[in-house]
Amino acid sequence: MWLVIIQLKIGIILTFFSLLFAVASLAERKILARIQNRRGPNRVGPCGLFQPIADGIKMLIKEDVVPRKADRALHFLAPIVMVAPMVLLFGILPYGGGLTLVDLEVGLLFFFAVSSVSELAVFMAGWSSANKYSVFGAMRAIAQMVSYEVPLVLVAITPVMVAGSLSLVHMVEDQAGYAIGVIPNWFVLTPWGIVGFLLLFVTSLAEANRTPFDLPEGESELVAGHLTEYSGFKYALFFMGEYFGIFAGSGLAVALFLGGGGAPLPLLQWIPPYLWFFVKLVVLVGIVIWVRASLPRMRIDQLMDLCWKGLVPLAFVNLIAAAIWHYSGGGWQGWILAGGLLVGAYLMLNRVVLRSRCSWERKYYLAKS
Amino acid sequence: MNVVLFIIAALILVGALATVCVRNLVYCALSLAATFAALGMLYLALGAEFIGWVQILVYVGAVAVLIVFVILLTAPDRMRSVGPLFSRSRILGVGVSLGVFGTIAYAVHKSGSLKGSLSMPAETDMQSIGEELLSSYLVPLEATGVLLTVALIGAVLFAREEPVEGSEESQESKD
Amino acid sequence: MSTLQVLLTVSALLFCLGLTAALTRRSVIMILIGIELMLNAANLNFIVFWRAHGDSDPSGGFMFALFGIAVAAAEAAVGLALILLVYRHYRSTRSEDLNKLKG
Amino acid sequence: MERMASHYRKSGGRWLGSGILRGMGVTLKNWIGSYFDPSRLVTVCYPGERLPLPENSRSFPFLIYDGDDPEAGLRCVACRICEKECPPECIHIENERDENGKPRKRPAVFDIDISVCMSCQICVEVCPFDAIEMDQIYAISTNARFEPLRLHKEQLLKPNEYFRELSPTRSAAADARREAERAKQAKKKEAGKKG
Numbered sequence: 001m002w003l004v005i006i007q008l009k010i011g012i013i014l015t016f017f018s019l020l021f022a023v024a025s026l027a028e029r030k031i032l033a034r035i036q037n038r039r040g041p042n043r044v045g046p047c048g049l050f051q052p053i054a055d056g057i058k059m060l061i062k063e064d065v066v067p068r069k070a071d072r073a074l075h076f077l078a079p080i081v082m083v084a085p086m087v088l089l090f091g092i093l094p095y096g097g098g099l100t101l102v103d104l105e106v107g108l109l110f111f112f113a114v115s116s117v118s119e120l121a122v123f124m125a126g127w128s129s130a131n132k133y134s135v136f137g138a139m140r141a142i143a144q145m146v147s148y149e150v151p152l153v154l155v156a157i158t159p160v161m162v163a164g165s166l167s168l169v170h171m172v173e174d175q176a177g178y179a180i181g182v183i184p185n186w187f188v189l190t191p192w193g194i195v196g197f198l199l200l201f202v203t204s205l206a207e208a209n210r211t212p213f214d215l216p217e218g219e220s221e222l223v224a225g226h227l228t229e230y231s232g233f234k235y236a237l238f239f240m241g242e243y244f245g246i247f248a249g250s251g252l253a254v255a256l257f258l259g260g261g262g263a264p265l266p267l268l269q270w271i272p273p274y275l276w277f278f279v280k281l282v283v284l285v286g287i288v289i290w291v292r293a294s295l296p297r298m299r300i301d302q303l304m305d306l307c308w309k310g311l312v313p314l315a316f317v318n319l320i321a322a323a324i325w326h327y328s329g330g331g332w333q334g335w336i337l338a339g340g341l342l343v344g345a346y347l348m349l350n351r352v353v354l355r356s357r358c359s360w361e362r363k364y365y366l367a368k369s
Numbered sequence: 370m371n372v373v374l375f376i377i378a379a380l381i382l383v384g385a386l387a388t389v390c391v392r393n394l395v396y397c398a399l400s401l402a403a404t405f406a407a408l409g410m411l412y413l414a415l416g417a418e419f420i421g422w423v424q425i426l427v428y429v430g431a432v433a434v435l436i437v438f439v440i441l442l443t444a445p446d447r448m449r450s451v452g453p454l455f456s457r458s459r460i461l462g463v464g465v466s467l468g469v470f471g472t473i474a475y476a477v478h479k480s481g482s483l484k485g486s487l488s489m490p491a492e493t494d495m496q497s498i499g500e501e502l503l504s505s506y507l508v509p510l511e512a513t514g515v516l517l518t519v520a521l522i523g524a525v526l527f528a529r530e531e532p533v534e535g536s537e538e539s540q541e542s543k544d
Numbered sequence: 545m546s547t548l549q550v551l552l553t554v555s556a557l558l559f560c561l562g563l564t565a566a567l568t569r570r571s572v573i574m575i576l577i578g579i580e581l582m583l584n585a586a587n588l589n590f591i592v593f594w595r596a597h598g599d600s601d602p603s604g605g606f607m608f609a610l611f612g613i614a615v616a617a618a619e620a621a622v623g624l625a626l627i628l629l630v631y632r633h634y635r636s637t638r639s640e641d642l643n644k645l646k647g
Numbered sequence: 648m649e650r651m652a653s654h655y656r657k658s659g660g661r662w663l664g665s666g667i668l669r670g671m672g673v674t675l676k677n678w679i680g681s682y683f684d685p686s687r688l689v690t691v692c693y694p695g696e697r698l699p700l701p702e703n704s705r706s707f708p709f710l711i712y713d714g715d716d717p718e719a720g721l722r723c724v725a726c727r728i729c730e731k732e733c734p735p736e737c738i739h740i741e742n743e744r745d746e747n748g749k750p751r752k753r754p755a756v757f758d759i760d761i762s763v764c765m766s767c768q769i770c771v772e773v774c775p776f777d778a779i780e781m782d783q784i785y786a787i788s789t790n791a792r793f794e795p796l797r798l799h800k801e802q803l804l805k806p807n808e809y810f811r812e813l814s815p816t817r818s819a820a821a822d823a824r825r826e827a828e829r830a831k832q833a834k835k836k837e838a839g840k841k842g
Contacts, residue, residue: 034681035674037689074399105495109422113409116430120402123437127395139441142434149430166495294674295667350663371547378554385561385581394571401577408584415595420609424587427613432580432620439624440573443631462567470560477552501603509607513614520618527625 009101013090016278020285021243022052028289035293062232067130070229074128079230079237082121085114086244093251094169096261096273107168108156111252112149115207118241119145122216122226125238129229137225140300141209141216147307148206148213154315155199158322159187159256168252172260181266186259190330191339192322197257199315201284204249206307208242210288212295213303250284251277310349317345373414380407394440402433419498551592559585572630572637576623583616702814705781707761708770710803717804722778725754729770729779737763738770757803761787762796777821780810 026041026048033040041048066075091101092110104110119142126138160166163174177185187193206213217225227238254260258280261273268276298306321338328334384404388397405428412421502510562581565574587609594605631637681687691698713720730738739758742750770779782805789795811818 031678035678037677037681037687039688039690039692042692071395074395104418106419106422109419109426113422113426113430116426116434117406119430119434120399120437123434123441124399127441135441139438142438142441146431146434146438164496290671290674290678293678294671346663353663374547374551378551381554382557382561385558388577388581389561389565389569394573397574397577401580404581405584408588411588412591415591417591417594417606417609420591420606420613423610423613427617428580428584431617435620435624436573436577436580439627442628443573443637459568463564465567466560466563469563470556473556473559474553477549477556498603498606501607506607506611509611513611517614517618520622524621524625527622527629 006101009099012099013095013101014087017090017244017247020247020282021240022056024243024246024285024289025055025239026052027286028292031286031289032293035290056236059233059236064232064234065229067229069130071128071130074124075229076234078121078125078128079234079241081124082118082241083237083244085117086241086248088114089244089248090251092168093248093277094172094255094260095277096172099274100169103167103169106166108160108166111168111248112153112156115245115248116145116149118245121241125230126226129226131229133223134226134228137216137222137228140222141226144209144213144216144303145207147304148203148311151199151307151311151315152203152207154312154319155196155203156252156256158192158196158319161319161322162187162326168255168260172255172262175259176262178266184259184262184264186257186262188257188259190325191335191342192318192325193257195314195318195321195342197253199311199318200253200256201287203311204246204253205288205291206303208245208249210242210246211292212298215297215300215303218297246285246288247281250281250288253284254280310353314345314349317341374411377407377411377414381411395437398433398436398440401436402429405429405433419495548592548596552589555585555588555592558582558588570638570640572627572639572642575639576620576627579623580616580620583612583619587612587616700783702816704783705766705768706785706787707764707766707782707798708759708768708779708803709782709805710757710800711778711780711807711810712804713807715806717801717806720806721753721804722776723754723757724752724776724778725750725757726752726775728773728775732769732773734767734769735763735765737761754800757800758797759803760797762792777825780814780817780821783813 029051030040030048041051044050044054066072089111092104092107094100094103094107122141122145123138126134126136126141129135159171159174163171165171165174175184175186179185183189188197205211209216216222217227222228227235230238254277261275261277263269263271263273263276321341324341325334325338328337381404384400384407387400388404391397391400406425409421409424409429412418412424559582562578562583562585565578565581567578569575569578590605590609590612594603594609627637630642634641636642677687711722712718713722725740725742727740730736730740737760739756739760740754741756743753743755744750766781768781771781807818807822810821
C-alpha cells in the first residue's frame, strides 16, 4: 500500500513536470512571438496547441548524427547525465498537502549536490563532440556554472539561517501563518527576503544557462555551444534537462522565499497547497520566459563581473542583513536596520558602477572622433 | 545491508582502478568523479547523510569539475608517445604501493580490536552538527575558514595572467 | 572478516591505488588525482571508524571527515592553480618536463 | 533626500536596474497589447493571407496582348531592342518568317530565362510598343534547374486586362500613349488621304 502511494506520487509529479515541459516550450514560443509582434506557432491543432507533440515526434524520428571523431560513449552518456539529476531534484521539492515525496533533513544540500552534477554533463557533451565550438561552449558553461554557484549557495543560506534547518519542508512550515491576519509570513516579504529572492532568481537563471546568461550557446559566435553536435532525441534530452533545471530552480525559489504551498490570503486556504505551489512555479517560469524576451545576451567578461563584483558582495551583505533581521526579532527595528543596510549597499553599488567607467557600458573604439 | 555495502565498495574500487589505469586523461577525470560519487553513496549507506551529500557537492560538483576544467585549459597532448609499460619507475611505484597495501592489510587483518561489528552511533541530526561545529569545533572551523580564504586568494594569485607589456591593461594604468 | 575489516581493506586499496597513480603517472594532473584518491581513502577511514566506535565520541570522526573534505577542496584549488601556472611557464603538464631545478 | 536627489543627478539620472525594469515594461506592454490591438501583429498567415503588393513592385517580365486572342493581339513586333539592351542577355527572340524567308514583324520564339533575369526593367523602359511589362508573381518554384525556368512565348503572354489590374497607373499611362499614337497614325493617314 505504502509503495503504491509512493508510486502514485512519483507518477503525478513526473506527469506534471513533463506536461509543464510541453506547455512551457509552446508558451515560450507563443509569448516570444507575441512580444516580437508575431503570432507564433498556429498550424498544428487549434491555435497550435499540438505543436509540442509535433516537435516530439520530429525529435524522435530525426536522424541521430554522431561525428566520426566523437567519443561515442561520452557522447551517448552526456544527455542522460544531464537529465537524470534534474529529475532527482523534483523528489525533494516541498509540494505540501501530502504530495511531498521525501523530506530530507539535508534537503538543500541534496539540491545543490545533485544539481552540480550537470556541470559534468556539459563537459562530457562539449569534449566528446570533438568540435572546437563545443569545447569552447562547454568551457564557458562550466566557468559560468561554477562561478554562479557561489552566490546561489550564499543566497540559499539566508533562509537556512532564519528557519534553522536545511530541510525544505521545515522551511515552508516556517513561513506559514499570517501577520496581522492578511499578510503571509513569506520570506520574500522581508527586506533580506526580497533581495535574496531576486539574487536567487538571477543566479538560477545563470545556472540554467538561460537568457541573458545563455552565452555558452550563443549562436552568433559558438553555433550552439556544447549542443552543436547533438541532434534528434539526444538534443531533445538536453532541451528537457534545461527546462527541468528551470523548473527545479523555480521550485527552490518558491520553497525558500515564496512560502511553498502557502496561500497568499487566509481566505484562499481551502485550495490545496500543492496547487498553490504549482501556480507559483508556473508564474516564475512565465517570468523566466518574459526575461528571455526582454534582455539581450551578456558578454563573458560582463557575466563574470556581474557575478564576482555584483552578486557575491550583495549576497554577503544580504547574509548580514538576514542575521540582523533575525536577532532584532523582525518587526520595525528589523525593517529599519536590515532594510537600511541593503538600501545602503544598493546605493554604494549604484555609485560605484555608474560613476566609474563601468565595464558593462559599451566602448566605441572606432567612433571615438 | 552488507550486500549494499559490498556492491558500493566494488564500485569504488572499479572506479579507482579505472582512474589509475586508463590512459586518456579525460576518462581518468570522469572515472574519478564516479569514484567520488560512489564514495558519497557509501557514506550515505553508512548513515552519514550530511557527509555523503557534502562529498558529492564538494568532490563531484567542485573538485572533479575543476580537474576537468584544468584538463580543458591545459589541453594535454594525447599524441605524444607514452613510455614503456614496465619502466623502472613504474615497477618501483607499483612495488611501493603493493608494499604499503600489504602492510595495512596485514595490520587490519591481525588487529583484534577491529573484530567488532558496525554499530550505529548516537543520532547526528543537523541541529547537533551545527551546535557542535560552533561550540567544541569552533577553532578548527575558524581555521578552516582562514585556510579556505587563503587558498582562494592564493589560487587567484597563481592563476592570474601577468599583464603583458603593451597590453590594454598596462596601457590603461599609464593614462 | 568483519564488515569493518572489509571496509578498512577497501580504504587501504583506495589509498594504494592513489599512491600508484601519484608514483607512476607522468601527468601532473594525474598526480593530483592520485593525491585526491588518497585523501578520500583517509576520509573513508574516518567515517568507518566513526561508525564502528562512535559511542564514546558521537561526532568526532564525522567532524574529522568534514574538515578533511574542506582541506582537500582547498588543496585541489591551489594545486590546480599551480598546474595552470606551471603549464603557462613550461607549456607542458608532464612531470619529466619540469626539470629546471635538476641542476 | 537632498543627497539622494543630487546623487541621482550625478549618476546621469539612472539607477542600477532601472533600464531592465523599463525594458521589461515595454515587452509586457507589447505582449498584452498584442491580444487587444491586432494592428500590433504585423505578420500575416502567409499562404492563406497575403499582404497587398505595392504597385511598383516587380519580379519578371511578361508580354502583353490586346483583346482575346494572344496571337492576333500581340503587341510585340520582334524589333529585338530588348534583346540587345538586356544586360544579362536573358531574352532570346527569333522572327517569324514568310515562305521566302523574309522576316515578319512578329516573334516566332520569345524566351526569357528567368534564372538569369535580374529584374532590372530595362527591357520595359526601352520597348517602344509597351509590349513587355514587369510581373509581380513571386512564389515561383520548379522541379528542375534549366528548362522550367526558361519561359516561352506561350507562358509569357498575358492579356492587357491583367496588366491593368496589376498596375493601374502604368497601364493607364501606356494605354494613353498607345491611344495618342493611334490617333496620330489615323490623323497622318487622313492627311495622306487628303493630300
